[in-house]
Amino acid sequence: MDKGNAIEVKDVKKKFRVYFDKGNQLKERLLFRSRNRYEDRWVLNGISFNVKKGEAVGLIGHNGCGKSTTLKLLTRIMYPTEGTIELSGRVSSLIELGAGFHPDMSGRENIYTNASIFGLTKKEIDERMDDIVEFSEMEQFLDNPVRTYSSGMYMRLAFSVAINVNADILLIDEILAVGDINFQAKCFNKLKEIKAQGTTIVIVSHSLGQIEQICDRTIWIDGGKIKADGKPRDVHPEYMDFMGQKRQVIAEKENARKEEKSGKKAGERGEDAESGESGEDKKRWGNGHARINKVRLLDEQGKSQSAFATGSPITIEMDYSVRQKVEDAVFGIGIFNQNGQQVYGTNTRIDQMDEFALEKDGTMSVHLDQVNLLPGIYLLDIAIESQVGVPVDYFREAYTFEMYSQIGDVGIVRLNHQWKI
Numbered sequence: 001m002d003k004g005n006a007i008e009v010k011d012v013k014k015k016f017r018v019y020f021d022k023g024n025q026l027k028e029r030l031l032f033r034s035r036n037r038y039e040d041r042w043v044l045n046g047i048s049f050n051v052k053k054g055e056a057v058g059l060i061g062h063n064g065c066g067k068s069t070t071l072k073l074l075t076r077i078m079y080p081t082e083g084t085i086e087l088s089g090r091v092s093s094l095i096e097l098g099a100g101f102h103p104d105m106s107g108r109e110n111i112y113t114n115a116s117i118f119g120l121t122k123k124e125i126d127e128r129m130d131d132i133v134e135f136s137e138m139e140q141f142l143d144n145p146v147r148t149y150s151s152g153m154y155m156r157l158a159f160s161v162a163i164n165v166n167a168d169i170l171l172i173d174e175i176l177a178v179g180d181i182n183f184q185a186k187c188f189n190k191l192k193e194i195k196a197q198g199t200t201i202v203i204v205s206h207s208l209g210q211i212e213q214i215c216d217r218t219i220w221i222d223g224g225k226i227k228a229d230g231k232p233r234d235v236h237p238e239y240m241d242f243m244g245q246k247r248q249v250i251a252e253k254e255n256a257r258k259e260e261k262s263g264k265k266a267g268e269r270g271e272d273a274e275s276g277e278s279g280e281d282k283k284r285w286g287n288g289h290a291r292i293n294k295v296r297l298l299d300e301q302g303k304s305q306s307a308f309a310t311g312s313p314i315t316i317e318m319d320y321s322v323r324q325k326v327e328d329a330v331f332g333i334g335i336f337n338q339n340g341q342q343v344y345g346t347n348t349r350i351d352q353m354d355e356f357a358l359e360k361d362g363t364m365s366v367h368l369d370q371v372n373l374l375p376g377i378y379l380l381d382i383a384i385e386s387q388v389g390v391p392v393d394y395f396r397e398a399y400t401f402e403m404y405s406q407i408g409d410v411g412i413v414r415l416n417h418q419w420k421i
């Protein structure tokens, strides 16, 4: 093993044998009596990487890609099917927090047993006891059996032990799932401190922001292999794009399903559309003189998309058909978040566009220069009405789209800003 490395992973493969249920019925049980039906599932297909001493590395990838499995292999909770893993130094892990806790023993007793699992002597534990207790903020409960703890309290204690054992290598799975917001912030700061002291850290997280703040490097796992390995600021945009495209496919399917449903509804309703709101379809109403047939959201290149980066331009295109001339028509859009809160709405009357009538089928478009909505799912309402406010076609949730961003600012919209000191 290279002296400068804390971790060396060479061509590691991992498969799980997944056994199928034999079934509950007698017939099924008899049928499968002599056979154990199973499938070998390869989760890792040959991954290799080294982590230098003192380096902090983040593992990213979509759900089920094998991040936690990689971490468990590093902790030796499980072993690779093929390949080798070498580690140099004392390892502490925040993976299965409190896995070694005994429910009937007190918090204090558990600190002793748990810390000894990490390789500390009684003397070393005595020396660190104050730090562990202080960090956990659990002093008043320390002599109660841990079965009386809430899950958050349990986590606090386990976390406090794991970060106070002075490990050379710290392995962490989704760390900020621990405790309440204040405790999470405290854990996060402590991690930065631990890193500054030269501890090697490997973190699994879905929060790219967290990884950017702590890690020097990101490893992206996909399809059982390493898809990218480099500086977080280089790997994360690539990953965001990839995930954006995946979401795009899902959102497109959802929009196609909506379109098909609304098409069917239109056919089903036929002439009844004249009668205004249909009781069976609360998402669409109007006198039916004109109708929105298709909605597209276009990116800068004019390509139809369902996921956009915060701050990018979007053009909304609406194809409509006309059955009966609509005098003084008004087109409107409304954007809502998933809580039903309207984040924006406007129409051609508010924007003082010149009056126009709808006489034949056509396309209306509205260009939004800079859509500063923060990451989340948004629903778009489209409406045609006549100047006096009679709904012609109000199409609620006509389109679903998603905004994504790799900046961690919070809220609904991003406000353009500059800091100065």
Ligand SMILES: Nc1ncnc2c1ncn2[C@@H]1O[C@H](COP(=O)(O)OP(=O)(O)OP(=O)(O)O)[C@@H](O)[C@H]1O
Binding pocket: 016, 017, 018, 041, 043, 061, 062, 063, 064, 065, 066, 067, 068, 069, 070
């Ligand atoms: N003990 C096991 N037996 C069978 N399959 C397993 C076992 N542990 C994990 N897997 C499978 O291995 C794959 C990878 O799981 P893993 O927990 O490593 O994913 P992950 O990348 O950490 O996902 P997430 O982001 O959802 O936490 C999954 O398909 C999971 O079902």
